[in-house]
Amino acid sequence: MALTLEIVTPEKRVARLECDEVRAPGSLGGFGIRKGHTPFLSALEPGRLTAVAGGQETHYAIGGGFLQVADDKVIVLADTAEARDEIDVERARRAFQDASDRLRSLTEQDGNYALEAARVKRATARITVAG
């Protein structure tokens, strides 16, 4: 395998594995990483992070953070990260519903707008990965 991927959150290490390719939700748009990538540090949006190993895809729902590549080592510093089987879909759906309801009543100038929008994104990420 060409890459090592390490996903850590403030509370624990979620994964450390070998893979061929990593696809991540960058803050300026999604991107992919393969062997020999230039040293790179990017902010991440809440979304789906995918590790591809031998054609097999593993998905993680991450709640924003950072990704760093150097010497074929990919380090993901995620605020939250869950593998597919760790996700509580019911809870994510409720969170999605609540946050989008609140979002509708807010304008973009509102202080809580960004907060609720991030909640919607996180819930969406969880639902997509679990789905």
Added chain:
Amino acid sequence: MPSLRDIRRRIGSVKSTQQITKAMKMVAAAKLRRAQEAITKARPYATLLEQALVRIAQRAASEGGAGHPLLAARPVKVVELVVITSDRGLAGGFNSNIGRRVQRFLVENADRYEKILISTIGKKGRDFFRARHVSIRKDYTGIHQKLSADKAQEIAREYGERFLSGELDAVFLVFNEFKSAISQKVAVKQLLPVETGPAEDSAGIDFLYEPARKELLEQLVPRHLDVQVFRALLDSAASEHGARMTAMESATKNATDMIAMLSLQYNRARQAYITKELSEIVSGAESLK
């Protein structure tokens, strides 16, 4: 000379105290294990984040400028100490060591700063300063019951904002650093401004940044603050359980010694009593002859 019954009663009471200290020791040991695990689990994120931050900040520094307002040191007039203690006592010198350290800090630095503020996390610290009529700026409650990264973040963000607004110029965390299960050390650690070490001569290729370095720093630095606070809280929690375990262990041992001593006293008194009875009987029988 205490009567036989008095001694027996004392032995009973020491025994029941010993049962309590023994139980507390076991509980502390179990909690310590969990707390230690939490520290170990949190370590990779903290280390990796710090590495990323230091590299990017040093790169910025080598090109002039601090790169981020939270990294910029300025003449220090107002200092705040965030004092982390436990909510519960019976942990040996755990809380009083912290209190003493803070008092020393206040004495030593009274002339250096215009103002030293104190905030507390944990009931014991709050009570310590209240009893001494030291004013507390803010008491953060309910942090220890269920320690989470979110709570640490709330505190860290508050200090970040107050630092930026110019309300204070430096923040220190005072807490028990976890060395091992039997040893804790009081640490005074600078939280703000964030220290990233001396500017290194930045050889090697620079990273590609997305978004630009400045925006990235804006996201990285607050995260780093969160982690520093979270780590101090985790360390303090593990230290607390370690300190309590040691304290309860020696209390249990003291109780054992005390029981041994009392038993000896009891047996001696009993023997003296029997001897006395016997000689009374003998002399009584003697007089009947």
